[in-house]
Amino acid sequence: MTAPSAALARARTITTDDEAREVARAFAETVRPHAARIDAERRIPLEVVDAFSETGLWAITIPREYGGAEVSHATLADVIATVSAVEPSLGQIPQNHFCLVEDIRLSGTPEQKAFFFELVLGGARFANAFSEAGGKNVAQIQTTLRPDADDPGTVVVSGRKFYSTGSAYAHWIPVLAVDEEGLEKLVFTERDSAGLTVVDDWSAFGQRATSSGTVVLDGLRVPAERVFPMHQEYEVPTIAGPFAQLTTAAVDLGIARGAIVETHTAVRGARPWIDSGVDSATEDPLTLERVGRLDIDLAAAEALTEKAGAALDAAKPTPDAQNVAAASIAVARAKVLTTELSLEASSRLLELGGTRSALGEKALDRYWRNARVHTLHDPVRWKYAIIGDYALNGTLPARHSWI
Incomplete structure (x- = not known):
């Protein structure tokens, strides 16, 4: 395996869950002054x-065994949420990076694991080139992987990707492609590789800085030793699906946290309503009811996210159909509540802060915009039926990246 072209300074080595959470809190505060910009x-x-x-x-x-902390899934979710509470675009860009690290763990050879895990320990960043615009549904992949006729140790990848989160910031961009048999393969390639072009065309009104736009693969040549059999991850029970969903829920949880903190600040600076009979907005009983409801829902969302992490921890050592399904359902519950709360909290922020909270210099609208865009990742409305079918009929959910 050859090293990437750009040398990286080795990153800090985190060894415990408590350290990871503490480092995330400290780092997030350094980002706060930059968030609106x-x-x-x-x-x-x-x-x-x-x-x-x-x-x-x-x-x-x-x-x-490869030098990492291997933190709990609850800690991973808390780290993502902590950063996302301050700046959710920044919280989202490693979301798929973590999923790719999990892909390596699940389907990599010992040599591939040693090589790529060492890169990550050194500070390398992965971005995804998975989804494509168009097609019958999100699972339809048209990007192709073919053997190089002149070099049996090389594959050639061609196609066009969209929703390639973090691509402008990445050192490596793993690409999902299908081989001649229609099997999904994951191909790791450096961002500056010939035949790979990042097009920074992400124009959504929220999560605006995630660089989630187009990646073009035009005859990209990659060593065969960098190809992973990703299709195997869903042929048998693995935690790949609920793992991916947990990272998504964590971003939404962070947006909700951030919006609620801003709501408290906004209410303290707001005027009470004329009919309330109180001297401060912090004493307005209708405002207190709204703030109390948000606090309850946040506590519930955090508890469900922690419980989902524990379910993943339980399934990880010996995944089977039952414990992977239990993990998927636990994450789905958290995903429903974090989705609803991020939208509700970001809307209540503007309502309870009053007209002054809508002023451009405050940039508080970004919480709702970010929540609205990120929660479009996959339709949470489907999760109600999946959870209900599991609870009532014992039906196990499908195995894929969206459950």
Whole structure:
């Protein structure tokens, strides 16, 4: 295996769950002064992304036998949520990185694991080139992988991707493609590889700085030793699906946390309503009811997310149909509540803060915009029926990345 072209300074090595959570809290506070500007400019300064890598947080799921902390899934979710509470675009860009580290763990050879895990411990960042615009549904992949006729040790990849989160900030961009038999393969390639072009065309009104746009593969040539049999991850029970969903729920939980903190600040600076009969908005009984409801729902969302993490921890050592399904359902419950709460909290922020909360210089609308866009990742409305079918009929959910 050959090393990447760009040398990386080795990141901090995190060794415990408590350390990971503490480092995330400290790093998030350094980002807070940049948050509104990141949203306004639609980009994360490279020095902020590099500082994120140097914390060692991008490596916390690497197995212990390869030098990582292998933190619990609840800790992983809390780390993502902590960063997302301050700046959710920054919280989202490692979301698929963590999923890719999990892909390596699940389907990599010992040599591939040693090589790529060492890169991540050194500060390397992965971005995904999975989904495509168009097609019958999200699972239909048209990007192809074919053997190089002139070099049996090389494969050639061609296609066009969209929703390639983090692509502008990544060192490596793993690409999902189908081989001649229609099997999904994951191909790891460096971002500056010939035949790979990142097109920074992400134009959504929320999560504006995630660089989730187009990646073009035009005759990309990749060593066969960098190909992973990703199709195997769903042929048997694995935690790949609920793992991916947990990272998504964690971003939404973070947005909700951030919006609720801003709501408290906004209410303290707001005027009471004329008919309330109180001197301060913090004494308005109708405002207190709304704030209390948010607090209850946040506590519930955090508890469900922790419980989902525990279900993944339980399934990880010996995954089978039953415990993987239990993990998927536990994550689905958390996903429903974090979705609803992120939308509700970001809307209540503007309502309870009053008209002044809508002023442009405050940039508080970014919480709702970010929540609305990120929660479109997959339709949470489907999760109600899946959970109900499991609870009532014992029906196990499908195995894929969206449950």
